[in-house]
Amino acid sequence: MDKDELAAAQAYVRLLEATRAALSDPEDAPLYLPLLTSPMREADRALSGAGLAGNEDRLFALVRELQPSLSGSDR
Numbered sequence: 001m002d003k004d005e006l007a008a009a010q011a012y013v014r015l016l017e018a019t020r021a022a023l024s025d026p027e028d029a030p031l032y033l034p035l036l037t038s039p040m041r042e043a044d045r046a047l048s049g050a051g052l053a054g055n056e057d058r059l060f061a062l063v064r065e066l067q068p069s070l071s072g073s074d075r
Contacts, residue, residue: 004050011046
């Protein structure tokens with residue numbers, strides 16, 4: 001995994017974690033959804049910079065390499 005790919009996988013994980021936090025309480029979700037703008041922008045830039053925009057298979061392989069627990073294989 002090169003530096004740009006690592007940055008993209010990390011940005012995706014941060015976006016995923018921020019989304020989970022924002023949606024954890026359905027009543028408060030509308031209040032927190034605007035806070036996802038920055039992590040979404042970061043992930044978009046990182047994906048483009050790594051040449052991964054539109055290449056979900058490669059991105060998810062990198063994310064599994066970075067954080068195997070996200071694959072569900074630890075269940």
